[in-house]
Amino acid sequence: QAHLVQSGGGVVQPGRSLRLSCAASGFSLRTAAMHWVRQAPGKGLEWVAVMSALLHDGSYKYYADSVKGRFTVSRDDSKNTLDLQMNSLRAEDTALYYCARDRKVGDNDAFDIWGQGTMVTVSS
Amino acid sequence: DIQMTQSPSSLSASVGERVTITCQASPDSSHYLNWYQHKPGKAPKLLIYDVSNLESGVPSRFSGSGSGTDFTFTISSLQPEDVATYYCQQHDYLLRFTFGPGTKVDLK
Numbered sequence: 001q002a003h004l005v006q007s008g009g010g011v012v013q014p015g016r017s018l019r020l021s022c023a024a025s026g027f028s029l030r031t032a033a034m035h036w037v038r039q040a041p042g043k044g045l046e047w048v049a050v051m052s053a054l055l056h057d058g059s060y061k062y063y064a065d066s067v068k069g070r071f072t073v074s075r076d077d078s079k080n081t082l083d084l085q086m087n088s089l090r091a092e093d094t095a096l097y098y099c100a101r102d103r104k105v106g107d108n109d110a111f112d113i114w115g116q117g118t119m120v121t122v123s124s
Numbered sequence: 125d126i127q128m129t130q131s132p133s134s135l136s137a138s139v140g141e142r143v144t145i146t147c148q149a150s151p152d153s154s155h156y157l158n159w160y161q162h163k164p165g166k167a168p169k170l171l172i173y174d175v176s177n178l179e180s181g182v183p184s185r186f187s188g189s190g191s192g193t194d195f196t197f198t199i200s201s202l203q204p205e206d207v208a209t210y211y212c213q214q215h216d217y218l219l220r221f222t223f224g225p226g227t228k229v230d231l232k
Contacts, residue, residue, distance in 0.1 A: 108156035114167035
């Protein structure tokens, strides 16, 4: 059965970096697009980034404008893990971060499996 | 970017009552829509995908409909365990994903 377990997170000062990890079991991350989604305290869900499945010409990555240039998503195929490297963190990045698997049916992409979430707090 | 609105932002209903949430997307969206349930302390859960398809294992009291830019999510008979926030979600043809602002459902 497909399962995602997250690690990383914690408290970090503004301007510093943090790395989140998402370990998959029951399926290969190379065969699925994977997303990061976050929820700031008292706010709704916000999509952060996507990394595609491994295609013949590699994987593509897209980011929300709010994190573009600061966050990088990557995949370690040997460990079957997805990472989110977060640099130049800001107070507004404080949120509960989820990884989620993309299930594509036709042209529709839905997030069918979610990690348990990991909290990131950016504060001095 | 896709703009999405949901209404109402919150509602209170009695057990057994019918609950309806609407979601409106901007015209440049993909016209596909998914619905999620999110309870505090839990990961979001996919309920409806591609407008009206019920995710496996989800009770049949949940349903979705709509087309184009206007979509509806319905709980036919509200149960205590349905207290949660519900989000619609779409993506555009550039694979930018957006969630609606959410609708918080409480028991009256």
